[in-house]
Amino acid sequence: MSKKQAILLNATKLFSQKGYKDTSMAELAKRTGSAGSTIFYHFKTKEALFLSILKNVRETIITDFNRYLKESRFENGLEMVEGAISFYLACAGRMEDQFRLLHRHYPHELAQANPLCRQHLEAIYECFIDMFAQAIGHGQKDGSIGILSARKTALIIFSMVDGLVRFNTYNLYDAGSLYDEVIESCRKMLKNS
Amino acid sequence: MSKKQAILLNATKLFSQKGYKDTSMAELAKRTGSAGSTIFYHFKTKEALFLSILKNVRETIITDFNRYLKESRFENGLEMVEGAISFYLACAGRMEDQFRLLHRHYPHELAQANPLCRQHLEAIYECFIDMFAQAIGHGQKDGSIGILSARKTALIIFSMVDGLVRFNTYNLYDAGSLYDEVIESCRKMLKNS
DNA sequence: AAATTGACTGAGCAATCAGTCAGTTTGTAG
DNA sequence: CTACAAACTGACTGATTGCTCAGTCAATTT
The missing domain is CATH 1.10.357.10 (Tetracycline Repressor, domain 2)
Structure with missing residues (x-):
């Protein structure tokens, strides 16, 4: 699975379970197994994600x-x-x-x-x-x-x-x-x- | 109205309109017209409030x-x-x-x-x-x-x-x-x- | 081989957060 | 008046936030 897909998958879980504000991009990166900045390479902002x-x-x-x-x-x-x-x-x-x-x-x-x-x-x-x-x-x-x-x-x-x-x-x-x-x-x- | 009541009133509005995480105690203090620390004098924590x-x-x-x-x-x-x-x-x-x-x-x-x-x-x-x-x-x-x-x-x-x-x-x-x-x-x- | 690309990273930024604390003001009772 | 406690404040802190940026690396194109 590509990193982008992994981010989308984990973000869906996090956003739904913890809510938008309570989901930190740092934690998402950790769960995805990527650097924090990778998220912002694929998605311009948190809102865009x-x-x-x-x-x-x-x-x-x-x-x-x-x-x-x-x-x-x-x-x-x-x-x-x-x-x-x-x-x-x-x-x-x-x-x-x-x-x-x-x-x-x-x-x-x-x-x-x-x-x-x-x-x-x-x-x-x-x-x-x-x-x-x-x-x-x-x-x-x-x-x-x-x-x-x-x-x-x-x-x-x-x-x-x-x-x-x-x-x-x-x-x-x-x-x-x-x-x-x-x-x-x-x-x-x-x-x- | 006492400061405590003013805090409760404004906090109800803010929590309901913006949600728990999106409500900052600094903004609540500002709206109430009191210092930030006054909130923590009346309520031990944000959750207690x-x-x-x-x-x-x-x-x-x-x-x-x-x-x-x-x-x-x-x-x-x-x-x-x-x-x-x-x-x-x-x-x-x-x-x-x-x-x-x-x-x-x-x-x-x-x-x-x-x-x-x-x-x-x-x-x-x-x-x-x-x-x-x-x-x-x-x-x-x-x-x-x-x-x-x-x-x-x-x-x-x-x-x-x-x-x-x-x-x-x-x-x-x-x-x-x-x-x-x-x-x-x-x-x-x-x-x- | 040289140039270009897309995917990815680590370090670090300014801003914001909840909460603390020492000290000042205010109200009240003796 | 004094004494004392409750109410209140401003300055501060350590942690966390979303986001930036210069740069690395492997794969592809020229």
């Missing part, structure tokens, strides 16, 4: 999402929503570090000042929220889901599922043991009656 | 909660849940800084190592989650809410509502415009059918 990581996260998520879209088939829209929730939770489990990074305050604060950062964040969130909204839209066409605002309901479901992931990260509650109840709750929320 | 603030947050929330309990009366459990959601959102609006502080990673990370911090956090979360669980329990007794795990459903509702508050903080979506849909979703989720 962070943006590079965020770009990686975005690309990984979008790739994962596209693969999921191709592979999955559902009987109706309601099942599609359930599939989307499963995908989100699986995604968060598979990419624990990356999701913890997104859940930190720093990327959102940087997004206020840095358009590129905002682009990355919006692309990631839009990907997930749109996934829910599309599924709801399908469900409304095939009659498995009742009349409601697809977009707003998508935001509510996202908020719900993302909260579970946070429960996990903070060791407040095991998200897995809530899975069945979340699916059941959504079904009741959405079902055409 | 933070814990003092967290204790304040806990006490404020519990007080607010008790007042709410006394003042409010509901027809049935389902309406009680809706009232609880309103209370949570109102609370988050009234104490924006304090809620942003709770949403940061630092208190949760400190809680892993510091029992006192964990106590404060657990008291705060338990207050809200129990509020939802109790309301659900009442609803199940009076028949307005169906058969489901009160505690688990309370966690799901909390996760949902807390996510809305986060949407607001990060300027991703206006929580107010989602309010009606959230209430409607919960009603469907809980209703006895």
